[in-house]
Structures are given as C-alpha cells and as structure tokens.
Amino acid sequence: MFSSAIARFVALATILVFASAAINSKSPVLVAYDANLVTDLEVLEKAFQLDSNHYEINYVDYSKKEESLFENGEPRFDHVIFMPSSKKLVDAKSLVEKHKLLEFFNLGGNIIAVGSAEYSVPEEVRSFLNQAGIHPAPRGYAVSDHFDTEVTVGDKNLASKRILSQVKDLKYEGTAALISNSQLLFPLVKAPRRSFTSSPKDKVLSGEKTWTVGEQGFLAVAFQGLNNARGAWVGSLDLVSDELVSWVLQERGVLKLQFAQHYKQDEPGVTNRTLYRIKDSVYYTVGVSELKDGAWVPYAPSSEDDVLQLSFKMLDPYQRLNMTLLGPAASKEDGANDMNVFYVEFQIPDHHGMFTYELDYKREGLSFIEDKKVVTVRHLANDEYKRSWEITNAWMYMVSAALVVIAWFVFVANFLYLGVPKTAPKKNVSEKETKQKQQRNRIPAP
Incomplete structure (x- = not known):
C-alpha cells in the first residue's frame, strides 16, 4: 500500500509539473x-485577436x-501594447518610462x-x-x-507589401507621423496624397500648424532592432490587423541560422579551420529555417x-558573392527537413592577412x-x-641558360684541344751583325 501511494504521488507530481510547464x-x-477611453475590453480583444492558448494577456x-x-x-x-491615453503623464510611470522601454526593447x-x-x-x-x-x-x-470630408485608405496606400499584404478599405479617423531615414524603419501605410495633418481647431492652416x-x-x-526585437506604431486602432500583430509578436517573418561552416575544397x-593559404578553393555553407505556423520550415528567398550573400573581407570586402540554394536538410539527425542549405564556392584572394567570413x-x-x-x-x-619546369613561360629562359652553358663548354674545348697555335720561324743572325749591334749600344748619347 505504501508503494502504491508513492506511485500515485509521483504521478500527480509529474502531472502538476507538466501542467505548470x-x-x-x-x-x-x-x-x-x-x-x-476604453470601457469595454472586448473592443481590444476583437482588435488584436490574441490566442489565449498561446498568450497570457494582462490588461x-x-x-x-x-x-x-x-x-x-x-x-x-514578452510583448507590450500601448493604447491612447487621455493624459500626457500617467500614474503608471514604471510602465511607460522611456529608459525602461528602451531596456525592455534591448x-x-x-x-x-x-x-x-x-x-x-x-x-x-x-519619447521612445x-x-x-x-x-x-x-x-x-x-x-x-x-x-473631401472623409479620408479613405486602402491597398493603394501600402508603402510596402513585405509585412502587410493588404489594407482593408476604410474611412480613416486617426493621426499620422513623420519618420527618419533609418534603415531599421519599415513604412507600412502612407498618408493619402491630398491629405494633411493638423488640429481641427485651427481654421487657418500654416506651416507651423501642419504636421x-x-x-x-x-x-x-x-521597426526592428539589430537584436531582432520588433515594434510598430499605428495612427488608429482601425489599422491594427492580424498580419501586423503576428509580425510584431514574432509569429512570422522569423529566420533562424541553423549552422554556418567553411572548409577547403580538397579537405x-x-x-x-582558422588558417588558409592564398588562392585556396573554399566552400562556405549555411542552413536557414523560417518560422511558419509555429514550426520551423526550410527558408526560400x-x-x-532576397538572395543570401557572403562577404570575404579584410577592412573592405574583397569578394561579395551570392549564395546558391543546395536543397532542404534536417537540423537534427533522423529529423524532418526544417532548413534549406545555401553554399558558395570561391578562391581566396592573392593577399595574406586576417580575413572575415x-x-x-x-x-x-x-x-x-x-x-x-x-x-x-x-x-x-x-x-x-x-618549380621552373612547371611554368611554361619559363621554358624559354631555361633553354637560353642551357644553351649558354653548352656554348661555353664548346668554346673551352675548342680553345684547349682543337686549335693548334701557329709560331713564327726563327731568323739566323750572323756574328757580324751581333757585334755591330753591341757596339751601337755602347756609344753614349751626346
């Protein structure tokens, strides 16, 4: 009986652990x-349509x-949604303080x-x-x-279809914003061409009163940070859509680098490896997955x-190459294909130093x-x-050097052994001529 009680206790503890998880x-x-401003929370639930099975919603x-x-x-x-406030400064300062928001985003x-x-x-x-x-x-x-007395917005106002594929036609009652030229900002819906943003209280428009x-x-x-944290601003609750919410909450458009490796073609x-030689032929391969419907699937540009690119750089890129799709693969052994493998083959430049893939x-x-x-x-x-004999352009110089050596040996052999020097015949000088010559040498100069 005691053992059965222990078994029931272990089973109950296991169930509680899994339920807690x-x-x-x-x-x-x-x-x-x-x-x-919001008297019925069902308005927010209908606008954002967050699945209670995946999200723990706190109002x-x-x-x-x-x-x-x-x-x-x-x-x-993990996620924060800020609705409009009737006051500039709110009591929940710890929720909206800009430095806290920046830390939360980072x-x-x-x-x-x-x-x-x-x-x-x-x-x-x-301020954030x-x-x-x-x-x-x-x-x-x-x-x-x-x-026009009404401002209408539709697909024609889409600035980009990468995040939002469509905008339902609606009578827009909201505000607008100016944006900087940051590459981390993604404009979604632009204002109509004939529109302007100002206070309805101003009957006379001017540059100072028009935003x-x-x-x-x-x-x-x-917008998206370099750490892949995401954010969005909309000028009206009517522009909140499933596509926008799912993108900001990291339900789609999420990529994962499964692996990245490089190696020599012959090894x-x-x-x-950390050491290569100039002019080595190398491969660089990566595996990339995309999150769709809660599961990782092979990513296809x-x-x-949208093609992937590799830069082989020192201070500046020496080579920037497009990567080629090799095919799907599994990130785990005996698992389903959940990534696409991309590769590029190139030759390391003829320059030594520290390089970066x-x-x-x-x-x-x-x-x-x-x-x-x-x-x-x-x-x-x-x-x-x-070696010299492996370089065809060097053959002419090698033959020239060999001919010079051979010509030198021929010259030496000819000089020493083949040629006979010709000597002049000796003349017979008489004794009388010899005595006369000796006498002339004895006469002193005047």
Whole structure:
C-alpha cells in the first residue's frame, strides 16, 4: 500500500509539473489602456485577436501606480501594447518610462503603440518612439483631406507589401507621423496624397500648424532592432490587423541560422579551420529555417533581391558573392527537413592577412541573420611555389641558360684541344751583325 501511494504521488507530481510547464509556456502580453477611453475590453480583444492558448494577456489601466515592466531586473512580459491615453503623464510611470522601454526593447521585448485622432500614447512612449525615428503628430492632430470630408485608405496606400499584404478599405479617423531615414524603419501605410495633418481647431492652416502634408506622413510604421526585437506604431486602432500583430509578436517573418561552416575544397572533413593559404578553393555553407505556423520550415528567398550573400573581407570586402540554394536538410539527425542549405564556392584572394567570413542578411520584414568567422590567410611557403619546369613561360629562359652553358663548354674545348697555335720561324743572325749591334749600344748619347 505504501508503494502504491508513492506511485500515485509521483504521478500527480509529474502531472502538476507538466501542467505548470504548459501554463508557463504561454507568452505574457501586457495591454496598457486608459479606463476613461476604453470601457469595454472586448473592443481590444476583437482588435488584436490574441490566442489565449498561446498568450497570457494582462490588461492594465494607466492609473495603476504599482505596475512595472520589470521584476527583479527581468522583464515580466514578452510583448507590450500601448493604447491612447487621455493624459500626457500617467500614474503608471514604471510602465511607460522611456529608459525602461528602451531596456525592455534591448532585451528582446516587442512593442505596439496605437494612436488616435483625439488622443495619443503617453508622453514617455512618444519619447521612445522618437528615439526609434518615429515622430507622431501632437495630441489632437488628425488627418484631413483638402477636397473631401472623409479620408479613405486602402491597398493603394501600402508603402510596402513585405509585412502587410493588404489594407482593408476604410474611412480613416486617426493621426499620422513623420519618420527618419533609418534603415531599421519599415513604412507600412502612407498618408493619402491630398491629405494633411493638423488640429481641427485651427481654421487657418500654416506651416507651423501642419504636421504632415501629402505622402510625407505615414499612418503605420514598423521597426526592428539589430537584436531582432520588433515594434510598430499605428495612427488608429482601425489599422491594427492580424498580419501586423503576428509580425510584431514574432509569429512570422522569423529566420533562424541553423549552422554556418567553411572548409577547403580538397579537405571537406575539416570545417571552420582558422588558417588558409592564398588562392585556396573554399566552400562556405549555411542552413536557414523560417518560422511558419509555429514550426520551423526550410527558408526560400522570395525574389532575387532576397538572395543570401557572403562577404570575404579584410577592412573592405574583397569578394561579395551570392549564395546558391543546395536543397532542404534536417537540423537534427533522423529529423524532418526544417532548413534549406545555401553554399558558395570561391578562391581566396592573392593577399595574406586576417580575413572575415561575414554573412550579414538584413531584409525588410525578416529577422536579421549575422555570422562572422575570422580566419588567417598565409602566403605560400618556400616549398609550395611552382618549380621552373612547371611554368611554361619559363621554358624559354631555361633553354637560353642551357644553351649558354653548352656554348661555353664548346668554346673551352675548342680553345684547349682543337686549335693548334701557329709560331713564327726563327731568323739566323750572323756574328757580324751581333757585334755591330753591341757596339751601337755602347756609344753614349751626346
């Protein structure tokens, strides 16, 4: 009986552990709102349509002072949604303080900010958006049309289809924002060409009282940090869509680098070596997966502009090459194919030094992939250079040198052995002539 009780206890503990793990696996989401503006939370539930099976949704009023983004230095939530507030400064300062928001974003948190025609997000949230390069219109500024009483928005206002594929036709009642030229900003919906953003209270328009004019303004903007944390700002709750929410909450457009390796063409078994030789033929391969419907699948670039590129660089890239799709593969042994393998073959340049294999893949709407591997490239050793007889251009000089040596031996042999020197015959000199010559030599000079 005692053993059966222990078995039941172990089974119950196991069930509780798995249940706790299932509960904790939900991603916590904070929705901060103003109770004076939102009287029915079903409006927010309908707008964002968050699945309660995957998300733990927490609704917090801006008036709650005790609420905070962090607990013991760790973020309490994975995602935060800020609704408009009737006040510039709210009581829940720990939720909206710009430095806390920046820290939350740097730790990988995702943020959505929603504006409106009459109200705006708290001032601290606006300051955070300004740091990201988004400058929403002041509180009370709305988008209007020069020639129409209604501002209509549809697919024609899409600035890019990489994140949003469509915008439903609607009567727009919201605000607009100016954006910087940061490459981390992704304009989604641009303002109509004939529109402007100003306060309805101003009967006479001027440059000082107008925030945006025409397509200079944007109604929805997304951004992504280098750490792949995401954010978005929309000028009206009507522009919130499933596509936008799923992208910001990292449900789609997420890439994963499964592996990256390089090796010599003639030594494929030795990967990620740190020393190469000039003019070596090498391969660089990577495996990339994409998150779709909660599962990792092989990633396939949608166009030629999205092709992966490898840079082999010292200070500047010596080579920048497009990678070729090799085919699908499995990241785990005996597993299903969950990645595509890309490769590139090239020859290391004739220059020794410290080089870097760099994969820097940044495309709008996709999480960024980066991989850097530093290697040393050496010059040829003394015994690795080609010999003279292996270089065809050197044959002429080798033959010339051989002919010079042969000609020298022929000359020496001819000089020593083949030629007989001719000697002049000796003349007979008489004794009388000899005496006369001796006498002339004795006569002193006058």
